[in-house]
Amino acid sequence: MTEHKKEVSHSTHVTSLGHQDLVKTLMEHNIILQKKAVEIIDATNQLNKRIDKLLNIFEEASKHVLEVGEDKKILELTDKLEELLEQNKNINKGLAILESYVKNKAQFEGTRQF
Secondary structure (H helix, E strand, O other): OHHHHHHHHHHHHHHHHHHHHHHHHHHHHHHHHHHHHHHHHHHHHHHHHHHHHHHHHHHHHHHHHHHHHHHHHHHHHHHHHHHHHHHHHHHHHHHHHHHHHHHHHHHHHHHHHO
16 A cells, blocks of 8 residues: 555645646747737837828828829919900900090091081
8 A cells, every 4th residue: 555655645746746837838929928918019009100190191192182182272373363364355455545546536537627
């Protein structure tokens, strides 16, 4: 029976060593897992910063697109105003010619009456 007790004691000791190795391995794996979790958190934070920068770039670009759009509208209005000015010049010339014609006609008619 003493041999049997030694075997039980020896197997308990082996089981205890196996248990300690298992706990040690689990702790090591847990530490590795925690390190990977920290790396993932860091990578996520960096990704968030990059996305924020990209969003800022898009916001700035949209502002510039609006400015360009307004510039196009201003250019269109400027072109229309220049067309109106040309038309006014042509109308002014036409009215000046018509006035001259009417004055000449009136003078001609006035001199003919005498």
